[in-house]
Amino acid sequence: MKFQAVKGTRDFYPDDVRLRNRIAEAWRRVSLRNGFEEYDSPIFEYLDLFTAKSGEGIVSELFSLTDRGGRNLAIRPEMTPSLARMVNARINSLPRPIKWFSIARCCRAEKPQKGRTREFFQWNVDVIGEDSVLADAECVFVVVDFLREMGLTPREAVIRYSSRELLSAVLAGAGVAEGDMIGVMAVLDKRDKLPAEAFEEMLAKAVPDVKARDAIAGYLDMSEVGPGVGVASTARIDEAIGRVGEFNRLLGVLGIADWFRYDSGVIRGLAYYTGIVYEVFDVGRSLRAVGGGGRYDGLLEALGGPKVSATGFGMGDVVLGILLEEKGKLPETPTSLEFFVIDGDGRIDGVMRVVGGLRRRGRSADFSYARRAVGKQLKEANRRRAATALIVEQDQVAAKDLSTGDQGEAMPIDAFLAQFDGGGA
């Protein structure tokens, strides 16, 4: 073939779009019933917006482009920077809390591999302007509401959570300076990704004090949050523990506790998380994370706005699709057609009148361009999964139910169409 899709991108043939739409519709339906409103940003932004959030290191992961005026732009790799920009621009007029979602096409210049494409769709759900852990609990409820909507259960998917607030408090208690914390967290985030020895070596560099490292190890090994987090208690630690406890309690009230597992190892590498953080995995953990998120109270301010708290998550379509497929939960996406209109006498005009009349009345109808035998047209009607075939002959229409094979009496075209009057969309 002369032309191909760019490596790492996907062509969406009709079967693929039907599946993508089914997932997007479920994302939208669940978001709306949870009281979130949809927003969207342009597909590209000024490059500065992305580096302001993620540092210069992000540039190599972006598809960058240049404006006519020579300005540096990039295709969005995620929605959070655009969300922060849009909210900051109207921060004084938007009623709070701001509960917004988006279903966004995003691109990253990554090496394509299982679960990772260079173009993907990401569902984003965020609450802005609410400090309390209620907002965090509501966001994870939305995650579970969607997983359930797709037929998944806690036997297939799990949400692992921890608290960056607690981790910060523990690191402070262990003597790590505030200015070093992000660096230490970046190391801790690598624990699952590195050989144990390499990890220990990196950690020893970041935290030279052995006692501090022991305290951190104790924290990471905790299987539930309570007194004794590896270091001596401080007010900061107690407050963080209290908030994790309240989050936990709300999971129970909301009836979703069985989807959750506390896991100190969930760090979320990014610098800006400040509270509860979580990641959605398949239970066997054979796949990458399906999604993740958490509280990020400092980001809007860092991007030029006032100090406003925020919490939310993102979920991509690629790993989700693999998970649904592996668990046999991919939704069925049959095509549907109400009427297939068949030319019984070799004259197209009657067919066109019936087809046009039905469509104008909001009903779905199709026909064959080629003039052929009725039997061949019936075959096409079946291939197209039409519910009813309409056989048009001498300005008369006879309806044939394609599941039972029953054929009704013929009637004049106008009388037939009049049955559908008032049924338009």
Added chain:
Amino acid sequence: MKFQAVKGTRDFYPDDVRLRNRIAEAWRRVSLRNGFEEYDSPIFEYLDLFTAKSGEGIVSELFSLTDRGGRNLAIRPEMTPSLARMVNARINSLPRPIKWFSIARCCRAEKPQKGRTREFFQWNVDVIGEDSVLADAECVFVVVDFLREMGLTPREAVIRYSSRELLSAVLAGAGVAEGDMIGVMAVLDKRDKLPAEAFEEMLAKAVPDVKARDAIAGYLDMSEVGPGVGVASTARIDEAIGRVGEFNRLLGVLGIADWFRYDSGVIRGLAYYTGIVYEVFDVGRSLRAVGGGGRYDGLLEALGGPKVSATGFGMGDVVLGILLEEKGKLPETPTSLEFFVIDGDGRIDGVMRVVGGLRRRGRSADFSYARRAVGKQLKEANRRRAATALIVEQDQVAAKDLSTGDQGEAMPIDAFLAQFDGGGA
């Protein structure tokens, strides 16, 4: 503000998304009921695909980017090249005719102005693999079906059409060489955009022969197609006239003739059109075209595929939005919420149980994060346009209809929720 959207792009706040979704849903609903299936391509392609279709001149209108491997890419400015690529890749396995539509985000590096943004959404509807004018008639029926769906009538919108096949035949009859035709058509396409004198001058350069120019002028002044197209009849001219006549006849059979006006001045500048071509305008013609299309039988072959005929159209969201607004036909897009759950006793747990229980059963429900007086919460319920307020107190729920103000008897939370069992999505 520190960060802004790139000039010429649009932020979509919730009101904007609701409108965009209403239009996209209408595009999708109309396409499906006309028997078309949805497809989509990646947002960027290899640059070569676009220059192969439109020539090197297109490059300055594209947002180009470079791959990690140094390959030249561009964000799609339209869907037709990607459509041709995707169809060519499966030309032997796709059953024909291929009736496909897409709702595509596209970008062009144009100067932003009224009706033109640098990012827009375009509805594309195409039939591939059908030679007969039936397919052209079906495509324009889809245009009209959508315009009607939006509440427009022939008093507000008109489809001007002509035939590139007839124009070619007339130019041939006037002595224009085949190799010069595209150049001459590009000049004719400028007739409405240039002062008369400048146009005449350009045409004189492209067609030096005065008699030929007179013939062309006669053709352009024709108000309907029939014998006497400015030059002596030829078999090629007669054939083209016959096809326009059949197209016209089908418009009548389909009951949409009153939306159409024959206009020889509709040229469609692009090289690849080969048959019926058309543009959708507001009746007063104060705006740019809302959409346009036509038959393009040579394109798939030009893009590396076999010789396969094709016809279709595109319609953008920007001019359409202006037209709907000017005609007072913008759809209403109210927010909707079934239940707003109110905390009547300062305890959040009952509220969360009701909210969670309703959402899990597929119903939309929201609540206030802040603990406040019932009156204030009722006010928020009204601001959010909830249909019903649910007041939760001591594990009992009382429903208040917010349109009538009627309040029902309180009942236990579990009994209340049980009413919605089996009602999930």
